[in-house]
Amino acid sequence: KLGQLTVIFMLCPYSYVVESKIEPFYKGGKVQVSFLKDEKYIFCTCGSRVNVLEISTGKIVHSVEHVMCVCLSLLCFPPQMLVTASRALLLKQWDWRQAQCTRSWRAIHTVPVASMTFDSTSTLLATGGCDGTIKLWDVVKQYCTHNLKGSSGVVHLIQFHPDISRLQLFSSSLDCGIRLWDLRSSRCVCVLQSHYSAVTSLSFSPDGGTMVSSGRDKICTVWDLETRKAKRTVPVYEAVEGVVLLPEDKDLSEIGVKSKDLHFITAGSKGSHLESSQIANLCCRASAVSFITAEHNIVLYQLPVDFSFFFFLYLFVGYNDEVLDVKFLGKGDSHIVVATNSCQLKVFELLTNSCQILYGHTDTVLSLDVFKKGFLFASCAKDRSVRVWQMDSDSGQVHCVAQGSNHANAVGSITCSRMKASFVVSGSQDCTVKVWDLPADLSTTGADVHQLTPRATEKAHDKDVNSVAVSPNDKLLASGSQDRTARLWSLAGEGNVGLLGVFRGHRRGVWAVCFSPVDQVLATSSADGATKLWSLQDFSCLKTFEGHDASVLKVIFVSRGTQLLTSGSDGLVKLWTIKTNECVKTLDAHQDKVWGLHVSRKDDKVVTGSADSNITVWVVTETKLSQELSNLLHEKKYLKALGLAISLDQPHTVLTVIKAIRQVENSGELLEKTVLKLRVDQKESLLRYCAVWNTNARNCQDAQAVLQVLLTHLPPEEILQYQGARTHLEGLIPYTERHMQRIGNLLQASMFLNYMWQKMRVAGAPAR
Incomplete structure (x- = not known):
């Protein structure tokens, strides 16, 4: 029997669990890069959280939840300390590795804190408020040491002089002046006036005698702090958000700079630039420079010793807008390419979450597809164009190798040839499909790319073409449209695309079409909430799968063509077994349209992308879990086996475990002991499964045995707290009555048979 159980489990359909996620971790605000010995982290705000990103893996390793406020005003981080300020006028000190608040105190400000900084010793904390005041806090002794008044409006920038012995603090507010505070006397000793717009950043020389300020008035000012005068104003011709000084006496000739004067990097509305000034003795103390873009991307550059170049380290995407399409890419599906609500494409390395940004399209990219080998892929966009991109197998860098623009409206779908990289097919809102032949040699030089022209153009539908797909042998093309039909086309000829037939049956627009990898069938999904399988021979509907509560946006074949995966605008992904028409698994990891x-080329992973900005990678685990389940039953570890079976969320698998328990000696006691040790959520699932099992006469006794344990030993108040408990219990009653009636009839029949048998024995007894 255990051998039979193993076979049953191994034949179970695939299931998926979350392997990794790419989710929003930064939506604006302050970002700090920290280097703690060999550990490198990025600290950034995201809504009401402070996320800690490990640079080497690209994963969120810690998250501090500021539950008392809607959003964080700021975070500040010296070596072992994290302090946050909230709109509730509280300052909190955190052990960020444990996500525990170690201390909290009132900020004293009458309105929220707008800026915050530590001194070089991490013993003094300065907070600048929206009320125009600055408070200084002794972090060690835990009291307020200074209350500096006199700023006009919100204090949005504060910074200590790097030489703590000077006891000087610099601040800036709405009047665009830079105030110099003497902390010994708690007085403002001067106001440095040069900027005519908000001052955004300050940077000091190592000796503390020179300071550079940047502003949104498109200038940087170099200050002599001894005379407190401006020594030079450097026009930058863009609003500057930050300035970083480079070490002095470095050779920058290899990047086109011949002067040996002071150099600094500015970051502003047009990007980042290297600027030069005639002032010496300025130094950048960091070994890396980070840039934050308007798209919430965090870019890290290494500063090498010889400064012959800036070495790119990482690019992390803090926030993906609505994800419109996602595909596996690269050797071993090591990367994914993502189309978001943007004209840019993003290529993520799954191991580190580091990203490449691909530029080329001028409007939102709508669809993607990848060629068989995984290093070449195509994209289409609202800019009416299609592009072909190639990934270098060694470096992983991606560049555009071909483009074409011949549609009259937005191109909403694209598909690649399946056998070799010979053509792509696009479908557009202009109701046409176009076949684009690719050159045999896609290598390019410089910025030149191959220009594509369509080999064939066909008026395919009466409304927008939502999806196109090429058959595994490259001879057929399928298209789905808002006109509620899918159509089959021949690609075998050299001329135009030829219509072979029309699939009719959906009540609303068709969102996706997909060929089976093993059978002569086509899958379609529609806004009517249904997924259908069609015969390619007579165009008849073979099967219909219904279960989504909203539009079914995508459909693909998995498990070597034996199952379907569908995703919907209800945020759910469902796994269907084609043979039984049964939804065997619902994957719930998204909150919006998927x-x-x-699916990966090895059929062992699935990636999903949603309008909730999340990207999820799922891994097939059914084979491994099934084997583990079989081993647990063999070792008679029934509690662990039942818990594992429930985690798979498959009623038939759980039922198999229940049957195995009921076949051992003292099964009643063992079943009672096992079920009562389950967690509350597992008991809730078990009640739901019982309602399913009870509908079948072959499984009703197992269902009733479990129900007897639950209803006998659990108080009604607890059972009624289970989700859907009333519905499940009401559904159990009619089937239970039917089973009782059937068993009663069988009992009566058996009693009559026994009576007849006894009579026959008496009648046939020999006379005495």
Whole structure:
């Protein structure tokens, strides 16, 4: 029997669990890069959280939840300390590795804190408020040491002089002046006036005698702090958000700078630039420079010793907008390419979450597809164009190798040839499909790319073409449209695309089409909430799968063509077994429309992308879990086996475990002991499964045995707290009555048979 159980489990359909996620971790605000010995982290705000990103893995390793406020005003981080300020006028000191608040105190400000900084010793904390005051706090002794008044409006920038012995603090507010505070006397000794717009950043020389300020008035000012005068104003011709000084006496000739004067990097509205000034003795103390873009991307550059170049380290995407499509890419599906609500494409390395940004399209990219080998892929966009991109197998860098623009409206779908990289097919809102032949040699030089022209153009539908797909042998093309039909086309000829037939049956627009990898069938998904399988021979509907509560946006074949995965605008991904029409698994990891759905070439992973900005990578685990389940039953570890079976969320698998328990000696006691040790959520699932099992006469006794344990030993108040408990219990009653009636009839029949048998024995007894 255990051998039979193993076979049953191994034949169970695939299931998926979350392997990794790419989710929003930064939506604006302050970002700090920290280097703690060999550990490198990025600290950034995201809504009401402070996220700690480990640079080497690109994963969120810690998250501090500021539950008392809607959003964080700021975070500040010296070596072992994290302090946050909230709109509730509280300052909190955190052990960020444990996500525990170690201390909290009132900020004393009458309105929220707008800026915050530590001194070089991490013993003094300065907070600048929206009320125009600055408070200084002794972090060690835990009291307020200074209350500096006199700023006009919000204090949005504060910074200590790097030489703590000077006891000087610099601040800036709405009047665009830079105030110099003497902390010994708690007085403002001067106001440095040069900027005519908000001052955004300050940077000091190592000796503390020179300071550079940047502003949104498109200038940087170099200050002599001894005379407190401006020595030079450097026009930058863009609003500057930050300035970083480079070490002095470095050779920058290899990047086109011949002067040996002071150099600093500015970051502003047009990007980052290297600027030069005639002042010496300025130094950058960091070994890396970070840039934050308007798209919430965090870019890290290494500063080498010889400064012959700036070495790119990482690019992390803090926030993806609505994800419209996602595909596996690269050797061993090591990368994914993502189309968001943007004209840029993003290529993520799954191991580190580091990203490449691909530029080329001029409007939102709507769809992607990848060629068989995984190093070449195509994209289409609202800019009416299609592009072909190639990934270098060694470096992983991606560049555009071909483009074409011949549609009259937005291009909403694209598909690649399956056998070799010979053509792509696009479908557009202009109701046409176009076949684009690719050159045999896609290598390019410089910025030149191959220009594509369509080999064939066909008026395919009466409304927008939502999806196109090429068959595994490259001879057929399928298209789905808002006109509620899918159509099959021949690609075998050299001329135009030829219509072979029309699939009719959906009540609303068709969102996706997909060919089976093993059978002569086509899958379609529609806004009517249904997924259908069609015969390619007579165009008849073979099967219909219904279960989504909203539009089904994507459909793909998995498990070597034996199962379907569908994603919908209800945020759910469902796994269907084609043979039984049964939904065997619902994957719930998204909160909005799941536009992107793709399976890896080895059929062992799935990636989904949603309008909630989340990208989820799922891994197949059924084979491993099934083997583990079989081993647990063999070792008679029934509690662990039942818990594992419930985690798979498959009623038939759980039922198999229940049957195995009921076949051992003293099964009643063992079942009672096992079920009562389950967690509350597992008991809740078990009640739901019982309602399913009870509908079948072959499984009703197992269902009733479990129900007897639950209803006998659990108080009604607890059972009624289970989600859907009333519905499940009401559904159990009619089937239970039917089973009781059937068993009663069988009992009566058996009693009559026994009576007849006894009579026959008496009648046939020999006379005495």
